[in-house]
Amino acid sequence: MRNMIFMAGITIALLLGGCGTEGTDRATDTSSVKQDSWRVIKTVGGRDIIAELKQSVEESSQRDLIAQEQLTSTDYTEGYFGNPSKELEEDMAVQAIEGPVAINAVEEVYGADGGLDKEGVLFFENQQDGAAQSGIWIGLKDPDSRLQQVLDILQQKVDAGEILAEPIYIFRSPHTQHELYVQQDKVAKAVDELFDGRGSYSVSVDTISGEISIGHDFLKTEQQQKLEKQFPDYALNFNQEGSMVAEPGQSSVIKPKKFGTETPVEEGGFVLETSNGSFLVAGGTEGAVSYSFPEADQLTVGQRVKVEATGALAESYPAQGTAKFVEILPDYRPAGAMLSESQVVEKAIQENANDFIVIEKVSYEPVRSVWTLILNDERVLEIEDR
Incomplete structure (x- = not known):
């Protein structure tokens, strides 16, 4: 039975962390912002940061109240997401507070229903999963004036004490979500051409790394090498799932x-x-x-x-x-x-x-x-x- 699972790489993790970067100001006149004006400010987690929000207020009482509410939820107290810890507290706070606000801002500017897909990527990272820093990451391949619109919306929320600036990262992405989908589909088609009806396979792409994972129980070494030669610019990761299927003529x-x-x-x-x-x-x-x-x-x-x-x-x-x-x-x-x-x-x-x-x-x-x-x-x- 063929089992094709094309997993959308824009997976939003259940637990998302928040610690971060120092903010800087940018002009609010979006008409003056050109694509080549978005220079690299610094590097965080191996990614080139091109814009930051400024933590303009010392107290965020509204944000603190919502963060505390997360600690009384059964998901936290009963360890649904893991053992209670400072890292988990930050993860859950960012998921409940900065995450939704940032997503709404992106959708308002770039459009809902995947409007950002052809421009970049959006994902979360969390400390519970081992990330050095936690937060929501907005990646743009060729940023233009629309990025400033997103920054303006988010900065207003920071100024009002509704969110923190630190957990929101804006970086230059090497790829867009649409490009990853196209790569995923090309690889899936190539794997399907090698599929003879015995066993199963799945193809998924990781938004963060751009790695394409191929789960299978039938691809031989030479077939895997053929795929690697066919897609030399793609990062392919082969995962054998269980035993390999029986060879032709061999009983199962x-x-x-x-x-x-x-x-x-x-x-x-x-x-x-x-x-x-x-x-x-x-x-x-x-x-x-x-x-x-x-x-x-x-x-x-x-x-x-x-x-x-x-x-x-x-x-x-x-x-x-x-x-x-x-x-x-x-x-x-x-x-x-x-x-x-x-x-x-x-x-x-x-x-x-x-x-x-x-x-x-x-x-x-x-x-x-x-x-x-x-x-x-x-x-x-x-x-x-x-």
Whole structure:
């Protein structure tokens, strides 16, 4: 199954930090500002800063009040974003205060719905993720007078004590979001030409670094090298996701060395149904999933299996996906028992044909010669060992 995920690189992090730079003034007459007047002021985090806001007021009581409110939220107190810390406090404050104001200013000047995409990028960085400095970053490839309009809007907010100047960074970006999207699409098309229907892949671009990540489970070394030669100016990062798909002619069914065992097996889920090219598994340590699998005819109802999927699972119940490998686990048959675990599970499925049962645990009671099956809804089924 092909799994193409083109992740928009303009990802806004949940936690965004705020510490920063010293501000300087610029003229407010936008007509006098030309593209080549935006010179590099300094470098922060390896990026060329071309404009700054001035922290014109000493107290920002309105901003402080909102920042304190973040510390009483359950997201902070219950550690949803991580352990409470000074860094996390700053991250959450910038997310709630400077972030929305800066985004609104950019959209007012450049237009909403991706108006900045052809001019530059916008992203957040936070200390919780390891950034040396936190804040919201506005990057422009070829800045013009519109940047001054953004600065004027934001400076008014700083002067009013609504936001701080420090967490807002304005820099010269080497690329625009639109350019990154184009690069991403070109790489995705090239990967798709190498895709033969076995396995899956995803292509995403990082707005901050411009790196294009290719997640896959089928690209061989020579194919990766071919892509690198095809796109010498792109930063490609290959991530193998799980095992590589089986080679042509190689089975994707992993059989046990011994099909039977007297030791209870705890791993895997139970095959509840098989059909031409698909099977349904649920219970045990596996979720309820209907898998597409060309070798489903090699599986039998009741077997305990472990499944390695390829690509994403469709959110339904049962979920739907594609199996890359299916490992058949040894069939548990206690000493002295007439039936094996797989036979018991098959029998339980047959006896409950009108009911979708999910078996969480199977155990055998030798004194009564009875198998006990515990379902996920806490029901208990008993099957006589005969």
